[in-house]
Amino acid sequence: MIDRVTAPHGAWPSPIVARDVARAEKRLGFPSVVGEEIWWEEARPEEGGRTTVMRRDADGTVTELLAAPWNARTRVHEYGGRSYLPVPRRDDKAITRYGIVFANFTDQRLYLLDRLSPEPRPITPEPAAPGALRYADMTLAADGKRVICVQERHAEDGGVSRAIVSLPLSGRAAHDPDAVVELVTGADFYASPTPSPDGRHLAWVCWNHPRMPWEGTELRVGTLTDSGVTDAYLLKGGVAESVLSPVWRDDDHLYFVSDWPGWWNLYEIGLTGQAIALYPAEEEFTGGFAQLGVEPYVRLDDDRLVALHGHADLRPGVYDPATAELTEISSPLTTWETLATDGRTVVALASGPGDPQSLVRLDPDTGRVATLRRSLDSVPDPDYLPTPEAVTLSGRYGAEIHANVYPPTNPRVAVEGPAPYIVWVHGGPVSRATTRLDLAKAFFTSRGIGIVDVNYAGSIGFGRTYRQRLHGQWGALDVEDTTAAAQALVDQGVADPERLAIRGGSAGGLTTLLALTGDTFACGTSLYGVTDLLRLAKETHDFESRFLDSLIGLLPGYAATYRERSPINRAQEIQVPALVIQGADDPVVPPAQAVALIKALADRKIPHAYIEYEGEAHGFRKAQSLEHALEAELAFYGQVFGFTPPGIPSIELVTEYEEPEAAGELEPEPASAQASAEENSAREPAPETPS
Secondary structure, three states, X not given: OOOOEOOOOXXXXXXXXXXXXHHOOOOEEEEEEEOOEEEEEEEEHHHOOEEEEEEEOOOOOEEEOOOOOOOEOOOOOOOOEOOEEEEEEEOOOOOEEEEEEEEEOOOOOEEEEOOOOOOOEEOOOOOOOOOOEEEEEEEEOXXXXXXXXXXXXXXXXXXXXXXXXXXXXXXXXXXXXXXXXXXXXXXXXXXEEEEOOOOOEEEEEEEOOOOOOOOOXXXXXXXXXXXXXXXXXXXXXXXXXXXXXXXXXXXOEEEEEEOOOOOOEEEEEEOOOOOEXXXXXXXXXXXXXXXXXXXXXXXOOOOOEEEEEEOOOEXXXXXXXXXXXXXXXXXXXXXXXXXXXXXXOEEEEEEEOOEEEEEEEEOOOOOOEEEEXXXXXXXXXXXXXXXXXXXXXXXXXXXXXXXXXXXXXOOXXXXXXXXEEEEEEOOOOOOOOOOOOOHHHHHXXXXXXEEEEEEOOOOOOOXXXXXXXXXXXXXXXXXXXXXXXXXXXXXXXXXXXXXXEEEEEOHHHXXXXXXXOOOOOOEEEEXXXXXXXXXXXXXXXXXXXXXXXXXXXXXXXXXXXXXXOOHHHOHHHOOOOEEEEEEOOOOOOOHHHHHHHHHHHHHOOOOEEEEEEOOOEOEOOOHHHHHHHHHHHHHHHHHHHOOOOOOOOOOOOEOOOOOOOEEOXXXXXXXXXXXXXXXXXXXXXXXXXXX
16 A cells, blocks of 8 residues: 655655656667668767667667767758668678668768778768758668768858759768769758659659748659759649658659648659549648658558558558558557658557657557567656646637646645646647657656646647648747636646646747736746747748748738747736746857846846756757756746755746856766767757747
8 A cells, every 4th residue: 555645736755856857768769670670769868969870680689880979960951850771781791781871960971880890981071061061861772872862051151052962872972072963953942852663763842931841842753863853843732732751652653641631641643643542531641840751651562551640649550552441550659750661560669658759560460569679768657657638628719729638646645626737838839749758747747736738729730720820820829829728727627726837948938938928827937948039030040941931920021020929028028937948059049038038037026047058059968957957947836836846956036137157067977978068069959849
């Protein structure tokens, strides 16, 4: 029998500590499979967020392929994506073994690591400046001798251009830039270069400013030659249709995902003719476009498709073109991210409310799901993990608001009455909140603080119309939806109206700070949040440089709206305490924006705290930064809500402006992390916080 204790909300005894939350999880990414060999990316918070590539052999042996200071991360579009590609190599016995090509974070060159080589060697030219030439979304040419990928070029004057290129695996391009062949140029952005099985054609996705890939893209195809692509033409898509993820069915037909009926559904099209809907449904068959290289469905050798589908959470199913039926695969894993196959074996990344992100093997015939690798070596007692409830709430004029509610959960405590709640605001703002296990949430809920994670208007997973509700309304409708979600829990008697907080990072930080101008929340936490929209529009990176055109409006005509929805210009309306957490090297939301905000709060004697982390950019990667920030946030809520969390250092709220000092009392990084500290000074956003 468990001995129950009495403690105020927020101060419940919990075995889930910030150190474990920050350091325990090895974030997995982008699996690949050939036969019995499987590869994947693995991020190491204990090493400053360095990403390595792992391989699992047929006998189950797991090998780390890249030691520090190698760091497999690409910065194309700044958010990057798949950073490596297994490539076939032959040793002196003419046995095919697989090496890897990967993008190294420091210089962004592509390197080849052969199976028996001790060190990688470069296969792309040295750029004029580190990171001036970047590569992503790699695929193997049909002959197995060249890599086809997206190349991004950064000129000295700040200009950015992109192309689809081909380069030899021999390494000749490392010394001869002419060996890099431009295949496709002319568009602002490219994704998913996909050669046909016979190597005669190349399909790809492209789009141009001012559209984002979830607004309007084109699926194009052309004849692939050694010197380029000829006779290219449009297959599907346009300015008001998002077409993603082409996969060849055979030499003359393609599968793809399109949202032209309002939902991202699966389609098939030949090199000529009309597109055919495979499985019309009011569901999404992709999680949208967050990073390059995500595969929401794969084709098997027997022509079946394994596809992810659903809403904010995606689940797998097997689609049979012969019967047009989609057979569900049952699993406790609720949140599936990406798939990979060699035509026979299927692997994926998936997680659930009680299951950490895992590399799994999926059997399409039996539906069996076998776990091969988990991001956490151990999981807390499930009795301390909250079970999320997916709810649909009512917003302005009865509009639907989707959210996941995480109630306070602790088997040792029995407390009645409404609890304090935090509204979590995802970044993006065109992103989504899923139900995957997140120990940061459990850190709060196991201590008696509930969480409501809101998929406000603009979120992915609920159709094109739901996404477009945010057009022209960012900084308004998102604030209304998150505020309405909190009020709904109050009306239900679940949440204490006097103890409501809101927190968000990046785009979610803007929503958080604007929500504090109302009278619903008692406090709020902004993590590297956007504070000045005009400055963001002027200074942000190329990928998102026209994002605000649709979210707010065209400049200069909408300049007044940009000012009105910038927290820096609304600080005088904030009457409640604020915690502002910032990376010292953040070029997206520079510290100067955060400092200007806290100065404005200090001018009006509003209690606040400001924390700045050295060596962190837009989204924290270092374990000690994540740990410190999590404890500071809990201590902040304790100050405001009137509880003392046991074992958590206190935080000082001030009302005067104090010259900020970057957090300097954090424990030193291990040597491997120090080696990558310089790399972390570049912009590094979290995958789900693209603004």
